[in-house]
Each structure stands twice: as structure tokens, then as C-alpha cells.
Amino acid sequence: xxxxxxxxLQLCFGCTACAMACKSNNNLPNKMWWxxxxxxxxxxPDTAKGTYPNVSMAHYPVGCQHCASPACAQVCPVGAxxxxxxxGIVMQDPEKCIGCRSCMxxxxxDVRTFNEDEPTYVVDFxxxxxxxxxxxxxxxxxxxxxxxxxxxxxxxxCMEHCPGRARFWGDLDDPNSDVSRLLSDSDRKPIRLLEDKxxxxxxxxxx
Numbered sequence: 348x349x350x351x352x353x354x355x356l357q358l359c360f361g362c363t364a365c366a367m368a369c370k371s372n373n374n375l376p377n378k379m380w381w382x383x384x385x386x387x388x389x390x391x392p393d394t395a396k397g398t399y400p401n402v403s404m405a406h407y408p409v410g411c412q413h414c415a416s417p418a419c420a421q422v423c424p425v426g427a428x429x430x431x432x433x434x435g436i437v438m439q440d441p442e443k444c445i446g447c448r449s450c451m452x453x454x455x456x457d458v459r460t461f462n463e464d465e466p467t468y469v470v471d472f473x474x475x476x477x478x479x480x481x482x483x484x485x486x487x488x489x490x491x492x493x494x495x496x497x498x499x500x501x502x503x504x505c506m507e508h509c510p511g512r513a514r515f516w517g518d519l520d521d522p523n524s525d526v527s528r529l530l531s532d533s534d535r536k537p538i539r540l541l542e543d544k545x546x547x548x549x550x551x552x553x554x
Contacts, residue, residue: 349415349435350492351519351549352506353526353537354408358513361386361406368508369410372475372493376466376482381458381490382410382505405554408505411458411490412540412548413437419450419459428487435519435549436492439480446485455544459489475504519549526551 361384369375369382388396388404395402417437420428427443428450430436451459466482473479478495482488493503501507506514517524522531530537530551537551 348433348521349519349549350497351413351435351517351526351551352492352503353515353529353551353553355513355515355553356405356407357553358511359384359406359408359509360511362510364508364510365408365505365514368504369490372479372496372504374468374473374475374479374482375488376462376468379460379462379466379482379488381460381488382408384408407552409456409458409540410505410550411437411492412456412546412550413490413492415547415549416545418453418455418544418546422449422453424449428489431494434492434494434497436494436497437489438491438494439487439489441481441483441486441488444483444486446487448487450487455541455546459487462486462488529553 363384366380366382366384370380384406386406388394395404397403413436417430420430420437425443425445428439431438448461462482462484465484476495502516506516515525515529517526519526521527533553535553538554539548539551
């Protein structure tokens with residue numbers, strides 16, 4: 348089994364609901380985002396690039412790519428980040444992390460965040476899932492594909508709350524899964540970020 352995700356960029360309209368769902372469900376501290384939405388457009392916010400009538404603008408969410416060959420796990424000196432062999436998800440253990448940030452330097456996607464200070468929150472009570480990951484000072488964090496939700500049969504929060512239904516989720520090793528069928532049946536060529544790095548991401552984009 349290898350869980351993965353397909354994001355249809357023609358359905359994503361940059362609302363950032365996925366980022367907000369991720370932050371809320373994982374009770375992320377202030378200034379921390381595991382999922383961000385980037386815009387490929389003009390020099391100003393919400394503007395297209397090009398010259399009329401040949402203009403274009405696209406939004407693409409970026410989080411941990413849950414690589415089959417994760418550079419982060421290869422450099423962690425204490426085994427705080429690893430690829431789960433049962434699910435293919437790249438996990439992170441805040442209890443083991445020593446804050447050396449080697450994984451951040453190794454990751455080519457810039458999707459890891461360091462808790463430099465004691466985590467603070469807008470409200471004085473925890474948000475999201477009761478089994479949300481811990482957030483500890485001097486540790487590195489990242490998206491876990493909502494592994495806690497998957498363990499109880501739910502889907503990742505970003506997918507559940509996407510109003511454009513731009514995200515598809517499933518087992519990449521199962522040819523009958525939604526993601527596998529979408530990748531094989533689509534007339535659009537799937538894209539993976541920075542494939543030249545050899546990390547073999549489990550997140551695909553359809554442009």
C-alpha cells in the first residue's frame with residue numbers, strides 16, 4: 348500500500364480552504380502552515396500573467412509530498428522522520444526530534460516548519476481532532492496526510508473540506524483506487540514536483 352493524492356489544478360480556485368482545514372484539524376500553532384496554496388500568475392495578487400488575450404493563472408496547493416524515497420528520512424540522525432512501510436506516509440515524531448533541522452535542509456519542497464518558540468494559539472483551547480499531533484518547541488513539523496484520521500477510516504482534512512473537489516485520495520498501489528484510475532484514464536499528463544530530485548513524490552498534479 349502507498350497512499351497518495353491527485354490534485355486537479357483545473358478544479359482548484361485558490362480558496363485556501365484546504366490550508367485552513369489542515370491548520371484547524373491539526374491544531375497548528377500561530378505562524379505554522381503544513382499546507383499552502385501558491386499562485387502562478389502576474390506580479391500582483393490575483394492577477395493573470397501574459398498579455399491579453401493570451402493570459403493564464405493557476406493555483407497549486409503544496410504540502411509534504413510523501414516521497415517514496417524521502418530525502419528527509421535519509422538524513423535524520425535520530426529516526427524522528429521515517430516512511431511508514433504499511434501506508435507509504437512519511438511520518439514525524441516530535442518526541443524524538445532534536446531540532447537539528449537536517450530534514451529541512453534536505454527536503455527540496457520547503458514544506459517543513461521549525462517550532463523555534465513555545466507554540467502559541469489564537470484561542471486558549473485546542474482546535475480540531477482530539478488525537479491531533481503534538482506541537483513541541485525546538486522540533487520540526489510537517490503534513491502527515493492526517494495519519495490519525497486515516498487510522499480511524501477518515502480522509503485527510505484538506506480533501507474533505509475542498510469545495511472544488513480538486514483533491515483525490517487513495518492507494519497508488521491499487522489499480523482500482525480513485526487515484527490510480529484517475530492517473531491512468533486522464534488525457535492530461537500527471538505532474539510531480541521536482542521529479543529530477545529523485546524523491547518520487549506521492550502527490551500528483553493534473554494541469
